[in-house]
Amino acid sequence: MKKAPLTSLALACLLFGxxxxxxxxxxxxxxxxxxxxxxxETQPEGAEGAEGDAxxxxxxxxDVPDVVAEVNGEDISGEDFEAAYESQFMNxxxxxxxxxxxxxxxxxxxxxxxxxxxxxxLIQDAEDQGYEASEEDVEEQLEQTAExxxxxxxxxxxxxxTSRASxxxxxxxxxxxxxxxxx
Numbered sequence: 001m002k003k004a005p006l007t008s009l010a011l012a013c014l015l016f017g018x019x020x021x022x023x024x025x026x027x028x029x030x031x032x033x034x035x036x037x038x039x040x041e042t043q044p045e046g047a048e049g050a051e052g053d054a055x056x057x058x059x060x061x062x063d064v065p066d067v068v069a070e071v072n073g074e075d076i077s078g079e080d081f082e083a084a085y086e087s088q089f090m091n092x093x094x095x096x097x098x099x100x101x102x103x104x105x106x107x108x109x110x111x112x113x114x115x116x117x118x119x120x121x122l123i124q125d126a127e128d129q130g131y132e133a134s135e136e137d138v139e140e141q142l143e144q145t146a147e148x149x150x151x152x153x154x155x156x157x158x159x160x161x162t163s164r165a166s167x168x169x170x171x172x173x174x175x176x177x178x179x180x181x182x183x
Contacts, residue, residue, distance in 0.1 A: 059089040063173040
């Protein structure tokens with residue numbers, strides 16, 4: 001009974017991590033390059049500059065240290081922070097396209113760090129109280145979630161999450177291009 005909250009927490013962390021990760025395979029990069037080429041070829045004359053100006057800004061991650069925080073002796077790595085922040089930044093950028101208000105990166109970085117610290121505290125508290133999720137528990141929960149979503153396997157579930165994240169990023173870029181073109 002005590003394993004359910006930790007399993008849910010582990011699943012939430014896994015899903016958060018998967019959503020933050022992009023598809024880094026070479027085939028996917030080649031497909032994106034082909035799509036970009038196709039879009040450039042079908043653009044009307046004079047529209048080239050509008051899309052270049054509409055590029056979504058990149059998050060400012062130049063000075064992220066190797067360890068961003070220590071929570072009761074446990075390090076939160078700069079790599080974990082960067083992955084979480086990039087995801088938060090993408091969400092903030094999509095929201096800013098609707099509102100027209102640019103995200104406050106400093107506040108967003110603070111929120112991201114506070115969220116990572118809070119997650120670490122929750123994990124430590126669960127461990128202190130004896131909650132533990134085995135690999136089998138996590139796999140079982142993932143299988144159940146995949147089944148509940150009408151998918152036949154965990155691999156299909158994670159692939160679905162990855163493609164949804166890619167679609168969100170693509171639609172944000174398209175939306176940004178349209179907004180810049182109408183300006």
